[in-house]
Amino acid sequence: MQESFSIPRTLLKGLALYFVIVLLFALPLPNFGKVSAYNSLFPGRPRLPFGENPAEAYNFSLFNLDAMFASHEVADGTKPADEFRVLVIGDSSVWGTLLKPEETLAAQLNAAAPTYCGKPARFYNLGYPTISAAKDLMLIDYAARYQPDQILWLTSLEALPLDKQLDTPLVANNAETVDALIEKYDLPLDRNDASLVRPDFWDRTLLGQRRNLADLIRLQLYGVQWSATGIDQIYPPYPAPQTDFADGDDQFHDLRPPLDESALAYDILAAGMNHSPAPILLVNEPIMISDGVNSHIRYNFFYPRWAYDAYRAQLAARAESQSWNYLDVWNLLPKSEFTNSAIHLTPAGETILAQTILAALQPECP
Amino acid sequence: MTLPLIAIFGALTLLAAFFSDRIRGLFLFTLSILAVYALQPALPIRYLDFWLPTAALALALIFWISLHRGAEWHSADNLLSAAWMGLIILTLALTRFLPSAPSPLTPSMPPRPELVFAATLAVALLAALTGRVRFGWVHAVGLAALIVLLAVLKSPEASLWMARTLRLANGQSAETASSFDIRWLGISYIIFRFIHTLRERQMGSAPEVSLREYVTYIFFYPALTAGPIDRLERFVKDIRSSWKPAHEDWIVVVQRIGLGLFKKFVLADSLALMALSANNTDKVQSPGWAWILLYAYTLQIFLDFSGYTDIAIGMARMVGIRLPENFNAPYLRPNVTQFWNNWHMTLTQWFRAYFFNPLTRALRTRQFPIWSVILITQFLTMTLIGAWHGLTANFLFWGLWHGLGLFVHNRWSDATRARVSEWATTPLRQNLLNASGLFFTFHYAALGWVWFVLPTPALAVDFFARLVGM
Numbered sequence: 001m002q003e004s005f006s007i008p009r010t011l012l013k014g015l016a017l018y019f020v021i022v023l024l025f026a027l028p029l030p031n032f033g034k035v036s037a038y039n040s041l042f043p044g045r046p047r048l049p050f051g052e053n054p055a056e057a058y059n060f061s062l063f064n065l066d067a068m069f070a071s072h073e074v075a076d077g078t079k080p081a082d083e084f085r086v087l088v089i090g091d092s093s094v095w096g097t098l099l100k101p102e103e104t105l106a107a108q109l110n111a112a113a114p115t116y117c118g119k120p121a122r123f124y125n126l127g128y129p130t131i132s133a134a135k136d137l138m139l140i141d142y143a144a145r146y147q148p149d150q151i152l153w154l155t156s157l158e159a160l161p162l163d164k165q166l167d168t169p170l171v172a173n174n175a176e177t178v179d180a181l182i183e184k185y186d187l188p189l190d191r192n193d194a195s196l197v198r199p200d201f202w203d204r205t206l207l208g209q210r211r212n213l214a215d216l217i218r219l220q221l222y223g224v225q226w227s228a229t230g231i232d233q234i235y236p237p238y239p240a241p242q243t244d245f246a247d248g249d250d251q252f253h254d255l256r257p258p259l260d261e262s263a264l265a266y267d268i269l270a271a272g273m274n275h276s277p278a279p280i281l282l283v284n285e286p287i288m289i290s291d292g293v294n295s296h297i298r299y300n301f302f303y304p305r306w307a308y309d310a311y312r313a314q315l316a317a318r319a320e321s322q323s324w325n326y327l328d329v330w331n332l333l334p335k336s337e338f339t340n341s342a343i344h345l346t347p348a349g350e351t352i353l354a355q356t357i358l359a360a361l362q363p364e365c366p
Numbered sequence: 367m368t369l370p371l372i373a374i375f376g377a378l379t380l381l382a383a384f385f386s387d388r389i390r391g392l393f394l395f396t397l398s399i400l401a402v403y404a405l406q407p408a409l410p411i412r413y414l415d416f417w418l419p420t421a422a423l424a425l426a427l428i429f430w431i432s433l434h435r436g437a438e439w440h441s442a443d444n445l446l447s448a449a450w451m452g453l454i455i456l457t458l459a460l461t462r463f464l465p466s467a468p469s470p471l472t473p474s475m476p477p478r479p480e481l482v483f484a485a486t487l488a489v490a491l492l493a494a495l496t497g498r499v500r501f502g503w504v505h506a507v508g509l510a511a512l513i514v515l516l517a518v519l520k521s522p523e524a525s526l527w528m529a530r531t532l533r534l535a536n537g538q539s540a541e542t543a544s545s546f547d548i549r550w551l552g553i554s555y556i557i558f559r560f561i562h563t564l565r566e567r568q569m570g571s572a573p574e575v576s577l578r579e580y581v582t583y584i585f586f587y588p589a590l591t592a593g594p595i596d597r598l599e600r601f602v603k604d605i606r607s608s609w610k611p612a613h614e615d616w617i618v619v620v621q622r623i624g625l626g627l628f629k630k631f632v633l634a635d636s637l638a639l640m641a642l643s644a645n646n647t648d649k650v651q652s653p654g655w656a657w658i659l660l661y662a663y664t665l666q667i668f669l670d671f672s673g674y675t676d677i678a679i680g681m682a683r684m685v686g687i688r689l690p691e692n693f694n695a696p697y698l699r700p701n702v703t704q705f706w707n708n709w710h711m712t713l714t715q716w717f718r719a720y721f722f723n724p725l726t727r728a729l730r731t732r733q734f735p736i737w738s739v740i741l742i743t744q745f746l747t748m749t750l751i752g753a754w755h756g757l758t759a760n761f762l763f764w765g766l767w768h769g770l771g772l773f774v775h776n777r778w779s780d781a782t783r784a785r786v787s788e789w790a791t792t793p794l795r796q797n798l799l800n801a802s803g804l805f806f807t808f809h810y811a812a813l814g815w816v817w818f819v820l821p822t823p824a825l826a827v828d829f830f831a832r833l834v835g836m
Contacts, residue, residue, distance in 0.1 A: 228655030
């Protein structure tokens with residue numbers, strides 16, 4: 001006997017099924033971010049996904065750490081036995097703003113082809129274009145699973161103010177990971193900080209997650225154009241960094257001389273340095289030293305001289321007292337080797353920095 | 367059409383499905399008029415996005431009058447329909463006084479109502495005059511004007527000139543004028559429907575239709591933006607039939623709209639992120655990836671276009687209109703001729719009826735050799751189809767590419783038919799023949815899209831070189 005077809009009943013069944021699927025999504029499920037077409041259908045990306053113009057750069061920003069790392073070449077299979085793996089952590093100067101993938105610090109270090117402990121070294125660019133020690137610690141902690149033999153951590157004073165640690169979008173949108181870091185390293189960060197995005201039940205349903213899911217799919221789809229063209233960033237014309245400053249412009253965030261150490265995230269830096277999965281060479285990255293109006297007050301857009309000088313002294317003292325492997329190259333480069341910001345380097349600047357780091361890098365072999 | 371607009375028009379159409387026949391007819395008439403305004407994109411030339419839909423409606427009124435053989439055009443029913451059209455247009459103009467103006471019914475702020483009223487009166491006067499002149503003249507002048515209008519709108523240079531002129535006339539700066547200033551929603555389809563009705567009237571085969579039926583046919587909102595191009599006779603047959611959707615109709619509705627949404631908004635929009643474009647053509651690093659981008663575009667354009675068609679067919683079915691199919695697995699055809707019999711079918715049928723067949727008849731009566739008749743008709747028809755997409759070199763090359771394909775296939779088929787029949791005597795050989803034909807046809811169509819998608823022939827030639835690793 002043929003069953004009769006009822007429109008209301010069919011609609012009701014369809015709606016019921018739809019809502020079950022939407023709600024089931026809120027249950028803890030395997031993280032879809034780990035499923036990636038990179039390193040299988042497409043080659044892994046040489047730097048983490050980041051960008052604001054995906055239609056031209058074939059790259060864009062998302063906050064799913066699993067998906068970000070799964071798209072990176074560091075996640076390509078298991079670590080070869082004959083590889084000395086070095087992870088390079090830092091801000092946009094490490095990621096390579098305005099630099100092609102082959103011009104970044106990691107690429108220049110690879111081009112030098114050094115050998116450590118009898119193995120050829122391979123440097124992985126895990127920089128990400130926001131300046132925050134908490135963000136760096138999050139990436140170091142996540143990257144431990146890729147079995148690094150050595151880590152290069154490039155940092156600067158701008159990464160340290162405590163009041164900005166949780167503002168970075170990548171950090172703010174990974175509240176559970178931040179919670180775990182606070183717990184694990186006893187960090188001086190507030191779990192109830194309003195910056196942290198904490199999804200409620202409805203945000204975790206299929207409807208609430210639709211943007212994140214779309215981002216995951218888009219990341220895979222842009223893999224085709226990235227693989228076909230090798231492009232992961234656009235290079236628009238840019239203005240030179242600011243070199244002239246107003247009279248009396250000696251502000252650094254809300255701080256006043258003398259530089260208050262408790263307002264800076266040295267504890268986060270220490271957590272990374274002291275609990276790292278591999279030895280770390282901490283590098284105080286090069287900054288542009290301007291020679292324009294009032295350059296006796298400020299080094300550059302980021303730093304008044306009083307704050308930066310005090311920071312260098314504090315960091316050097318901590319490194320010495322805690323036996324950190326530390327390299328200070330703050331004044332390594334002339335002004336001409338900076339592009340659009342006081343920390344973004346030209347390809348030639350990256351080459352000089354790579355040579356300097358290689359000269360200082362002396363990994364301990366087991 | 368965007369997803370929210372599809373949802374709104376879909377919901378309104380669903381509502382119409384449950385109306386009585388008379389109310390549904392009036393509802394579709396009203397909705398089709400509103401859609402002409404609501405779907406029109408906003409334009410930088412002041413008020414142009416209101417005047418263009420109004421002009422399209424005015425043309426519909428004038429051409430409709432010219433379709434009549436007698437004086438029955440001014441029946442009470444038709445006069446009421448005309449008054450209703452005018453009232454809708456004036457009401458839309460009055461929305462400029464709403465606190466939240468512009469309303470979603472118009473793309474931007476409408477012009478002042480007194481101007482709209484004056485224009486409506488002028489059109490009514492012109493329509494009344496049309497009723498008094500010999501319709502043969504209206505048809506001849508109308509057809510010529512429509513072709514010129516289409517040519518102007520499809521030519522970047524002419525559109526730019528028109529944009530500059532309109533900007534200056536409007537007191538706006540002509541410096542920032544662009545050919546994109548004049549984007550007239552659905553005008554290619556609207557003009558082809560106009561031409562269809564005028565030609566059918568000239569040939570004496572146009573049915574007598576009311577103003578309400580004619581306007582609904584020309585501007586039927588599911589098919590306004592991307593076709594299909596229905597025939598007036600078939601359309602009015604549906605709209606005059608008593609309609610009560612059966613369960614089978616609802617199954618078709620759900621299947622076609624669901625499939626269309628999936629094809630357009632999931633598959634085609636995803637493929638768009640990896641498809642060949644003017645942006646990436648010169649950056650492709652290897653032939654393998656170049657082919658992948660080309661395949662992605664080949665599938666994207668089909669899924670995008672046929673997805674919209676599925677949505678249009680499904681939406682129309684709710685109210686008893688059985689729009690014609692536009693695609694029938696075109697990439698699975700064994701030769702270029704069959705590809706064109708199954709790709710954008712209503713467009714090719716239109717060209718066949720109003721250009722290809724008359725031209726073929728004319729050339730044959732002049733005793734041209736058969737091969738030259740085929741050469742001329744195929745090349746000219748396909749070049750015109752290319753020009754219909756845009757009067758630019760890339761579309762003309764695309765048309766010529768397919769004209770060449772159709773001509774060569776015709777000659778090859780004639781020359782080898784006997785030998786192929788002798789050879790393909792087993793199912794295996796027949797399948798082999800079909801498979802190789804399908805492979806060749808798919809790739810011929812795919813390579814043709816290079817001309818279509820890239821804005822200049824030089825870029826297309828460069829991409830062809832990349833495809834073969836040069």
